[in-house]
Amino acid sequence: MDAERTKAGANVKQVVPFPVRGTAVPGFVYGTAWKEQETERLVRLALEAGFRGIDTANQRRHYFEAGVGAAVSKAIADGVARRDELFLQTKFTFRGGQDHRLPYDPNADPATQVRQSFASSLEHLQVDTIDSYVLHGPSSRFGLTGVDHAVWQTMEELFTAGKTRFLGVSNVDLDQLEELVAHAVVPPAFVQNRCFARDGWDHDVREFCRAKGIVYQGFSLLTANGRELQHPAFQRLVARVGKTPAQVVFRFAQQVGMLRLTGTTDPVHMREDLDADGFDLTDDDVRLVETIAGAR
Numbered sequence: 307m308d309a310e311r312t313k314a315g316a317n318v319k320q321v322v323p324f325p326v327r328g329t330a331v332p333g334f335v336y337g338t339a340w341k342e343q344e345t346e347r348l349v350r351l352a353l354e355a356g357f358r359g360i361d362t363a364n365q366r367r368h369y370f371e372a373g374v375g376a377a378v379s380k381a382i383a384d385g386v387a388r389r390d391e392l393f394l395q396t397k398f399t400f401r402g403g404q405d406h407r408l409p410y411d412p413n414a415d416p417a418t419q420v421r422q423s424f425a426s427s428l429e430h431l432q433v434d435t436i437d438s439y440v441l442h443g444p445s446s447r448f449g450l451t452g453v454d455h456a457v458w459q460t461m462e463e464l465f466t467a468g469k470t471r472f473l474g475v476s477n478v479d480l481d482q483l484e485e486l487v488a489h490a491v492v493p494p495a496f497v498q499n500r501c502f503a504r505d506g507w508d509h510d511v512r513e514f515c516r517a518k519g520i521v522y523q524g525f526s527l528l529t530a531n532g533r534e535l536q537h538p539a540f541q542r543l544v545a546r547v548g549k550t551p552a553q554v555v556f557r558f559a560q561q562v563g564m565l566r567l568t569g570t571t572d573p574v575h576m577r578e579d580l581d582a583d584g585f586d587l588t589d590d591d592v593r594l595v596e597t598i599a600g601a602r
């Protein structure tokens with residue numbers, strides 16, 4: 307990250323890079339779900355605040371990918387960020403997760419749908435290559451189907467052709483992830499999951515990821531854990547370190563090895579979230595947050 311070489315870079319907080327497979331990606335990813343017509347404005351604000359990782363999906367029901375692309379291309383043209391310092395991540399979403407605004411022919415075979423969705427993502431994002439291409443979720447609740455494997459194989463072809471630097475998978479349980487890793491020629495570099503404190507912040511999936519060199523991306527770190535963040539022991543920790551509850555959660559997540567996502571719409575929160583790297587939690591603090599759901 308060479309902040310000096312971007313016009314806005316000199317005044318913005320730069321995120322500590324996160325190691326992935328011998329290279330590095332930005333340590334905080336800005337999520338673009340549910341922003342609709344505000345997508346372009348908010349992505350621009352996030353880039354100006356210092357975010358260099360952007361997460362989206364070719365799923366018009368929840369994301370406006372073309373709005374992300376408009377913000378990114380204008381930010382590059384205006385010298386706010388360079389393409390080579392950005393980490394752009396998007397997703398392939400099955401028919402069941404889409405509304406009527408499909409990025410592919412619903413009657414085509416799965417491999418064709420992946421290729422069509424990917425080509426449409428490149429157009430929306432106004433780029434030639436993606437940094438991370440993610441399977442938004444398996445086609446069924448439990449296990450993997452032949453369709454999931456066919457989709458992954460097509461994603462592997464995109465990887466091999468140099469169209470995406472990494473592959474990832476989202477919304478998986480441990481069994482599904484183990485099965486994917488066992489069958490994949492190109493294993494996922496990322497798992498992106500909703501992170502519930504009541505499950506030890508997705509402890510078992512995170513442990514598997516750690517063992518396999520997969521980077522775990524956590525989302526809904528704040529919104530999935532409202533009750534746990536009210537716990538008196540967590541509140542005491544927040545008071546002692548003198549940070550906001552969000553900053554303590556994001557710092558905890560970083561210290562246990564997660565690549566974090568935030569979808570904040572507030573420029574003050576954007577800066578607070580990026581500032582969450584500016585302090586340390588002790589090992590005891592990390593243990594407390596990791597087990598907060600069962601804490602007395």
Ligand SMILES: NC(=O)c1ccc[n+]([C@@H]2O[C@H](COP(=O)([O-])OP(=O)(O)OC[C@H]3O[C@@H](n4cnc5c(N)ncnc54)[C@H](OP(=O)(O)O)[C@@H]3O)[C@@H](O)[C@H]2O)c1
Pocket residue numbers: 336337338339340361362442476477498524525526527528529550552553567568569570571572574575576578579
């Ligand atoms: N793979 C998937 O299926 C999937 C599913 C869901 C999400 N995601 C990705 O993850 C991204 C993030 O989603 P999310 O569920 O983690 O977050 P989110 O739904 O966008 O919400 C973040 C919430 O936390 C608040 N917040 C953020 N920083 C804060 C701070 N410093 N202090 C206080 N409040 C703060 C925000 O409020 P303010 O806006 O007021 O700051 C907002 O209410 C999405 O945009 C999407 O890219 C992926």
